[in-house]
Structure formats: C-alpha cells, structure tokens
Amino acid sequence: MSLLRMKFCGMCHSVTERYSVPVTAGAATPLGLQATRRYRPAPQSLVEDLLGKGTLVLPVIDMASAKVEAK
Numbered sequence: 001m002s003l004l005r006m007k008f009c010g011m012c013h014s015v016t017e018r019y020s021v022p023v024t025a026g027a028a029t030p031l032g033l034q035a036t037r038r039y040r041p042a043p044q045s046l047v048e049d050l051l052g053k054g055t056l057v058l059p060v061i062d063m064a065s066a067k068v069e070a071k
Helices: 042-052
Strands: 004-007 014-020 030-038 061-070
Touching: none
Parallel strands: none
Antiparallel strands: 004 014, 030 061
16 A cells, blocks of 8 residues: 655755555554654764764754555
8 A cells, every 4th residue: 555655855856755555454544654754964973983972963854744644
C-alpha cells in the first residue's frame, strides 16, 4: 500500500520519494503515517573532532513533513 509521497527540493533539482508499507490482513484502521525529511549540514562527530566535544552543536533542520491517514 502506497501511503505517502514527499517532494524534496535541493539547490539544483528536486526528488520525489515514494514510501510503501506492508499492511497485514486484519490490521486495525485507520492507519496513520508521518514522515519528516531532516537535514544536518555535517555529521556532529566531524564537528566534535575538529572543534572539540561540546563546543558547537549543529542543528537538525526539518525540511519537509507529510502526514497521511489510510482508511
């Protein structure tokens, strides 16, 4: 069952991702699904290696979010 499509826009292009979830027979409805595309400019471990632990925490940015309910 295809539940959710999200479109991501980058600096040069956009990409549409399609997510599917297997649902067992007799599953209780309604079914809900939420997805969030998150971005961090660099791995936190790299920042800690370069600047020292605890000196800077890079934020995690929610770039896109979508929610769907299937009946």
